[in-house]
């Protein structure tokens with residue numbers, strides 16, 4: 297494939313429209329921040345007073361009003377949720393029709409050309425016949441509970457992740473990637489569907505879970521329809537058919553155990569992935585590999601325990617942290633952990649991260665040994681992070697602070713990839729459209745995210761607002777990242793705003809010192825959420841779980857032993 301000038305891709309055409317985020321920043325920086333909101337009550341964006349920022353949390357229910365809706369501008373010409381159900385059957389027909397008319401080929405060419413334009417490596421490409429084909433395979437590596445700041449490529453000095461760091465050095469790393477929820481089920485569902493949590497319906501709240509809406513197409517379904525071999529190697533019930541999360545995966549290799557200590561570890565997960573790749577690696581494939589090791593309990597293999605654990609724990613494999621009963625008691629507030637215990641636990645967690653990194657390295661080397669590395673788009677991210685007293689708490693699912701929602705996102709797009717670091721804010725909903733674009737298949741029209749192909753080509757198009765919500769436990773919380781700030785509003789608490797560039801650890805609440813901006817963001821957050829809810833959200837549907845599944849989730853501390861989901 298020869299280099300060619302940049303040509304407009306579909307995503308660039310769509311995103312060339314003015315963006316609210318840009319307008320927001322322009323007004324904020326040059327024309328008086330927030331005046332837009334304050335001076336335009338006629339638009340329906342009624343600004344709240346400082347005292348009005350206190351609970352109840354705005355936007356936790358549909359307003360029913362006719363407020364001027366605000367949605368991310370890339371969604372304004374779409375129907376992100378309303379009518380999804382009635383459009384779902386039509387969606388399939390549209391997709392089939394468009395792929396049959398050659399739109400796919402032109403879309404693919406545009407996507408690859410814009411990516412190639414600033415960094416083709418013809419010599420490298422000539423060595424791999426797959427690069428001349430029109431479509432690429434995809435390997436999606438999802439690491440459960442992996443904090444971005446534990447990776448060397450994200451600034452850690454632990455030395456725990458040489459393999460991921462090496463992968464990042466030849467890939468495109470997104471420095472400001474965010475999950476849309478701080479726990480597994482809704483976060484993974486946003487990755488799969490390119491929708492925000494209220495729109496895809498998967499999540500709920502401890503212990504009342506809800507399954508993925510049947511009207512939210514998944515990225516795996518897109519690849520399956522395009523004729524790809526699709527496989528998922530997963531290690532938690534939330535990623536199974538029980539929660540309707542395996543739609544589109546022909547092969548589902550799910551391994552669970554009756555407790556949270558004997559889960560399939562990273563070695564066995566990599567073994568399963570390599571076995572699947574030996575069978576399907578020379579077909580067009582879409583493979584999801586889910587690593588669970590950094591999740592509780594923390595019990596790294598001896599080699600990693602010796603390297604990373606606290607001195608008193610290095611030779612004592614008996615001390616594992618995060619057993620079920622302890623976590624349930626901790627969440628309920630009946631017990632607490634002292635700081636020393638949490639710091640000891642964090643060191644074990646670091647060992648789990650290092651062990652997982654080792655196995656990810658083995659997986660990536662396996663691609664090379666199969667001769668498919670440069671013909672495969674490889675993306676790595678995490679569903680959420682983990683807190684170690686960053687804001688006084690522990691574990692995940694309970695806040696929207698960066699230790700839980702700032703996630704690693706690293707993408708290698710095959711031969712010709714020019715390593716970069718991207719500063720612009722992106723969200724997990726952008727992943728599915730990007731994988732489709734890089735592979736050369738049509739994204740679902742329901743995907744709300746944007747293709748990041750321009751970012752990969754070194755032509756990022758600026759930030760887009762990122763919506764997020766929780767919580768799995770603790771008080772319900774919503775958040776918005778926009779204009780370099782994150783606003784977090786938790787029920788029963790005063791909203792907080794943080795300047796992420798100067799305060800990435802979110803220790804200095806700027807809501808009072810920058811009240812106009814905070815009020816503006818709060819109103820935008822409310823409007824976005826009201827809009828999503830007023831357009832209709834999936835009816836909460838509980839999963840049908842067997843006694844065995846209930847027992848497993850209880851073993852992970854996800855269900856109180858006295859609760860019925």
Ligand SMILES: [Zn+2]
Pocket residue numbers: 440441479480481679680
């Ligand atoms: Zn998770």
